[in-house]
Amino acid sequence: MQLKNWIQDIFTSKNRVAIPIMTHPGIDLIGKKVRDAVTDGTIHAAAIKALTDKYPSAASTVIMDLTVEAEAFGSTITFHDDEVPVITGRLVYNYESIEALAVPGLDGARVTQYLKATQLAAKQINDRPLFAGCIGPYSLAGRLFDMTEIMTAVYIEPESIKLLLEKCTRFITAYALELKKAGADGLIIAEPAAGLLSEDLCQEFSSVYVKQIVEAVQDDAFAIILHNCGNKGHCTDAMLYTGAVGYHFGNQIDMIETLDKVPSDKLVLGNLDPVMAFKMSLPLRMYELTTELLEKTKKYPNFIISSGCDTPPNVPQANIEAFYKAVSDFNNKYNPAPK
Numbered sequence: 001m002q003l004k005n006w007i008q009d010i011f012t013s014k015n016r017v018a019i020p021i022m023t024h025p026g027i028d029l030i031g032k033k034v035r036d037a038v039t040d041g042t043i044h045a046a047a048i049k050a051l052t053d054k055y056p057s058a059a060s061t062v063i064m065d066l067t068v069e070a071e072a073f074g075s076t077i078t079f080h081d082d083e084v085p086v087i088t089g090r091l092v093y094n095y096e097s098i099e100a101l102a103v104p105g106l107d108g109a110r111v112t113q114y115l116k117a118t119q120l121a122a123k124q125i126n127d128r129p130l131f132a133g134c135i136g137p138y139s140l141a142g143r144l145f146d147m148t149e150i151m152t153a154v155y156i157e158p159e160s161i162k163l164l165l166e167k168c169t170r171f172i173t174a175y176a177l178e179l180k181k182a183g184a185d186g187l188i189i190a191e192p193a194a195g196l197l198s199e200d201l202c203q204e205f206s207s208v209y210v211k212q213i214v215e216a217v218q219d220d221a222f223a224i225i226l227h228n229c230g231n232k233g234h235c236t237d238a239m240l241y242t243g244a245v246g247y248h249f250g251n252q253i254d255m256i257e258t259l260d261k262v263p264s265d266k267l268v269l270g271n272l273d274p275v276m277a278f279k280m281s282l283p284l285r286m287y288e289l290t291t292e293l294l295e296k297t298k299k300y301p302n303f304i305i306s307s308g309c310d311t312p313p314n315v316p317q318a319n320i321e322a323f324y325k326a327v328s329d330f331n332n333k334y335n336p337a338p339k
Helices: 003-012 024-029 034-039 041-054 068-073 095-100 111-124 137-145 147-156 158-181 192-196 199-217 236-240 255-261 274-279 283-296 317-334
Strands: 076-078 086-088 130-135 186-190 223-228 246-249 267-272 303-307
Touching: 024 034, 024 041, 024 317, 034 041, 041 111, 068 111, 068 130, 068 137, 068 158, 095 158, 111 130, 111 158, 130 137, 130 158, 137 147, 137 158, 137 192, 137 199, 147 158, 147 192, 158 186, 158 199, 186 199, 192 199, 192 223, 199 223, 199 236, 236 246, 236 255, 255 267, 255 283, 267 274, 267 283, 274 283, 274 303, 274 317, 283 303, 283 317
Parallel strands: 130 186, 186 223, 223 246, 246 267, 267 303
Antiparallel strands: 076 086
16 A cells, blocks of 8 residues: 555545544444454454445544553553443552653553554555554553543643653554554554643643654654544644644534644544444434535545544444445535446
8 A cells, every 4th residue: 555645646536535433333243342352453453354345434443442552551451341441540640650660562461462453454454554543642641640630740740741751652652663564554643632731731741742753653654643532623733743644633623624724735534423423323314414524624635534533332334334325425426427
């Protein structure tokens, strides 16, 4: 897959492409549980492949699991059959505990299974890019330090949090390079917690560190897409500072205002509600919501329609089909196939 050409084709195509962040429906397709896929790379890869075979997404994606990296550092994870894993407890509390925290290698916890899933999926999928996934540095730091506590700590003990961010960034960079080596064509960095910060703090405690990761791994053959579903428009400039190829936005943001702000040579993805649209709506409403967003954004060639975040488990297949039908009908309306 020539990634540079793929990106250029998006900019020049008359048709709108779709890349929902969606792997959980693939787990349903192969008759497995969420627990199976997030703990076994072979099952995870099979879910990605099943979804790729069934739907015309312009790229394939892995599960957006925001517990993998924290578990590698030593956090305790609780697993459920049909829900995403969750972190329990707190790993670090102050400067001394952060200073003592070791940056883990890539050979422990479930990191090996996610590398395996990426490697297997990359070998099986040859007709579109495969985007691996990882957490962003501030979101990881929040999971290690406690998300509520870190919001205060950035003010009262910033040096402690910056030391933690440096360690998180070192680990994520190493992990990203290994995912690249495993065959991924790009990486979606999920940094939702940064959207809880002001723009200045988002720049200082997130974007500076994301930029380090981007500079270490991004090139013409490997693209970074920065996801921040917590951004309501107040920290888009901070996101752009990172230099990523693309930016993925949540359903809380105004997509038109965002497209007007983001340079036209950057990919912009979003932002249908993964729960209220994909999971909870009826197929007709899913179709309507998709069509409405496509119509509003039709003048922006750098826009890729997507879910606003990773779609949750148990999204109805009928809604996924309605989403893709809306995209197909939109393209046929404005660029009908020759008869």
